[in-house]
Amino acid sequence: MASLTVSNIRKKFGNQEVLKGVSLSVKSGEFLVLVGPSGCGKSTLLNLIAGLETINSGEIRIDDQVVNDIRPKDRDIAMVFQSYALYPSMNVRKNLSFGLETRGVPKAQIEETIRHVAQILQISELLNRKPSQLSGGQRQRVAMGRALARDPAIFLFDEPLSNLDAKLRVEMRTEIKELHQRIKTTIVYVTHDQIEAMTLADRIAVMKDGFIHQFDTPQQLYDNPANLFVAGFIGSPAMNFIPCRLVNQGNQTGVMLENKAGRSFFMPVEQHDLDVKKWLDQEVILGIRPERIASGFYEQEGNPMIHEIECIVEVLEPTGPDTLVFVIINDSKVTCRVSPHAVKAPGESMKLMIDMSKALLFDPGTGQRIENQTAGSTGCT
Amino acid sequence: MRDKTAALAGTSDPATLIGRIIVYFVLIVAAVFFLIPFFVMIMTSIKSMNDIRTGYLISLPREITIEAWVKAWDSACTGINCEGMKNYFWNSVRMVIPSVIISTLIGAVNGYIFSKWRFKGSETFFSFLLLGCFIPFQVILLPMSQTLGLIGLGQSIYGLIFVHIVYGLPFTTLFFRNYYVTIPDEIIKAAKIDGAGFFRIFRKVILPVSLPIFVVAIIWQTTQIWNDFLFGVAFSGSDSQPITVALNNLVNTSTGVKEYNVDMAAAIIAGLPTLFVYIVAGKYFLRGLVAGAVKG
Ligand SMILES: Nc1ncnc2c1ncn2[C@@H]1O[C@H](COP(=O)(O)OP(=O)(O)OP(=O)(O)O)[C@@H](O)[C@H]1O
């Protein structure tokens, strides 16, 4: 177990700057997930932490030691790759023992380690098979086993589940989480699947274009995203973004929503923040999650933040427990999560309740949140 | 793919059938066309001189004799000395084995470096090396003979070996590089994290999956070097001539009658090793040319 600190690192390939000043700190035993769209530099960051690439500037520390110039093998890390990267000519046993043999671990101890790891990952029967004789899920286990066998201070995972089918991915996700709870080793885990990030992480770093946009706990990211990108990236189905105008009505501040028929509804916003006042009578973007627009909520009577709006149902997407209802508000498509028995047929008008207590406002120019964000979340740039 | 051909074979569509017949006809004609000269060579080599004088080129031998083979191997005259092809055959063997082994091994390491341990400028370096594939033999004859003279390897079998290694490197390097780029880089990264260095990764991870491309490189180099004539003529001494040069001398030595049967036997002896290599390893050759290193 070890802590990991990444301070302001930059990485260029040729004259393309892939990482533009990234800082992170991972506590000992913490499960950090790096999430972001394809090509944003996640693997590059992981390779830098592993020492497989050299950084252009900045500093990487494992515990208190600066490891910038320390070679991969001496950093006490192990890595699981997206393609698993098993040694094709070696059987599973050899794959597991290669790193240990290279380090001169005594034979008896290697045997013991392999037995132990194989048992944890349930691959004891596969020890004599070649990687080409394994299924995707089995290869994935072996790749994890190879990392486990080394018993490193830090695990690096680069999209280890992305080559598995959906069902297996969910199973392995749970297994990885259980594994972490058991061994409690520091983990840095890369994925571009936000559900994986939410379910696994102690903390998530959301990356895009070589920057970390937000670094926070899953719940904070979900409730308090720092900008439009994070808000849209985390959560499925994605948060609704509705362009609207901030106005005063009576003694309340709120936004105007207009349905397809041209009827307007006033929705108040929380006013614990003075910043909002600066945006009066200007265009803003209202961010509201699908589950906050429903046929009704518990204890909605008398709740000042829950209001009704009437819309024409456009499309329905039943998911089982809920049905996703698509409506048009302010000329943009809005997803609502409605309980199946309350759903109206497409073309019919439907009354929906909007819970504005979790609604967010964004600056349409910069994409940043307008309100003061509660709890210590930080946009990094 | 296999399903498709199976389906085709089972079809009774007359157009396909006619197409098939044409294809087989062309293939058979081509095979006969290429095999006839070899057939004639073998037949001629087991005829007696008398038989040759009185019969036709393509007529079958009236009696079979291995006299010509014995003479070609043991006592035919190549220029002034009359000891047959045997010494030159062994000269070629002594030349081919080290040059093939060394050029293939260096090519493997080169290919490993150019694909997995790229350095600043390595692509440019590789392009220059590839130019070597396109330099005609004739161009380097004079400078090379001067170089060999300077380093004291002129007119010797070691000089020949040296030339063949140098000339073979661009090809072997190219083969190995193109094969190794199909091995995912992540495997190398994994091995680095596992603590292995340059040579340990090469020995334990890369070499064990390299058999197909070794076969390709070895066949290619063996046939190239065994069949080479120009370097053999230019750089060998009188006691280090390879078999191709000796064959030429034998055929051109005119003492009395032209012994076609001896010529043919000598030519077949000169060609047998390459034929042998293809028959033994030929099927791996094609497989190796098209194979990627890591399946699945
Ligand atoms: N060795 C390299 N040479 C040049 N450019 C590179 C190299 N490795 C990565 N890049 C570039 O750096 C950027 C980030 O790549 P990286 O592999 O880190 O993305 P990623 O976030 O891991 O994406 P994915 O989710 O698709 O794996 C990409 O634009 C890529 O083209």
Ligand SMILES: [Mg+2]
């Ligand atoms: Mg990646």
